[in-house]
Amino acid sequence: MQSEPARGRISEEEVEVYISEEEIRKKVAELGAMITRDYEGKDLFVVAVLRGAIFFAVDLVRAIDLPLVLDFVQISSYGDSTESNGRAKITRELDLSIKDKDVLVVEDIVDTRHTLFNLLSFLRSKFPRSIRICTLLNKRERAEREIPLDYVGFSIENLFVIGYGLDYAQRYRNLPFVGVLRKGGEIVR
Ligand code: IMP
Ligand code: MG
Numbered sequence: 001m002q003s004e005p006a007r008g009r010i011s012e013e014e015v016e017v018y019i020s021e022e023e024i025r026k027k028v029a030e031l032g033a034m035i036t037r038d039y040e041g042k043d044l045f046v047v048a049v050l051r052g053a054i055f056f057a058v059d060l061v062r063a064i065d066l067p068l069v070l071d072f073v074q075i076s077s078y079g080d081s082t083e084s085n086g087r088a089k090i091t092r093e094l095d096l097s098i099k100d101k102d103v104l105v106v107e108d109i110v111d112t113r114h115t116l117f118n119l120l121s122f123l124r125s126k127f128p129r130s131i132r133i134c135t136l137l138n139k140r141e142r143a144e145r146e147i148p149l150d151y152v153g154f155s156i157e158n159l160f161v162i163g164y165g166l167d168y169a170q171r172y173r174n175l176p177f178v179g180v181l182r183k184g185g186e187i188v189r
Contacts, residue, residue: 012183013168018161019154019178023137024136028056031134032063034151035104039066039188041165043129048170049119050074050092052108052173055165056153060106071096075119088118103128107135108165111147120147137161137178154178160188 045062048057050072059069074092103123111178116133124133134151140156156158162168163175168188172179181188 002075012137014161014182015172015175015179016162016182017177018180019164021176024059024153024164024177028134029063031151031153032060032065033135035060036063036065038097039068039102039104040063042102043100044068045096045098045103045128046070046106047094047098047103047123048072048106049108049115052165052167053136055173056108057106069101071098073119073122075115075122090119090122097114098123098126098128100127100129105131105133107133109137109139109161110135110149111139111142113117113143116147117145136164137166150173156165158189185187 018099025034028182044066046057046064046068048054048070051074054072054125057070061068071094072092073090073094075088098146105119105123107116107167110133132150133147135149138149138152138155140155142158159180160168161178161180162172163177163179167173167175168181172181
């Protein structure tokens with residue numbers, strides 16, 4: 001892993017590249033091509049989860065060569081901490097109807113899957129035709145709920161990651177790569 005001068009860097013926190021801009025760019029193109037094949041002839045409705053996933057979502061939809069609709073939901077999860085508390089609530093509703101649509105949920109990262117579980121029950125109550133999940137990152141071995149992920153960019157180890165939309169106490173979202181934080185020499189998990 002290589003060190004980078006980080007945008008928005010705070011003293012005592014060092015940022016290391018974990019997944020580079022180039023790797024992300026390639027992966028987004030691959031996922032976009034897969035989704036384009038799978039959703040041909042369907043009524044694709046992309047639901048991006050605010051705030052983190054918008055960075056991935058705006059790149060991904062431009063890699064999908066199909067007509068689609070894009071809308072956003074926000075769901076609270078961690079607050080300013082790095083641990084999920086298992087509870088989540090919808091804090092911003094969809095503007096558009098997903099009834100009879102083929103919904104693709106776009107997430108930045110899936111960890112315990114509690115957030116996703118809550119989001120899926122919210123979406124199911126609106127009668128979409130289908131729901132699939134696309135996440136840029138999936139933390140291996142952290143799932144506490146049985147939810148299949150349809151499209152996964154990268155399976156990662158249990159590290160706290162930042163950048164490309166992902167935050168640590170709301171900072172670092174604007175890094176163009178996915179990184180890890182080091183404090184006092186130790187990687188933050
Ligand atoms: P889950 O409910 O445990 O699956 O957590 C999912 C949410 O937690 C994500 O949408 C992120 O907002 C946040 N999250 C989980 N892991 C990380 C991380 O490593 N970095 C930044 N945010 C994370
Ligand atoms: Mg999120």
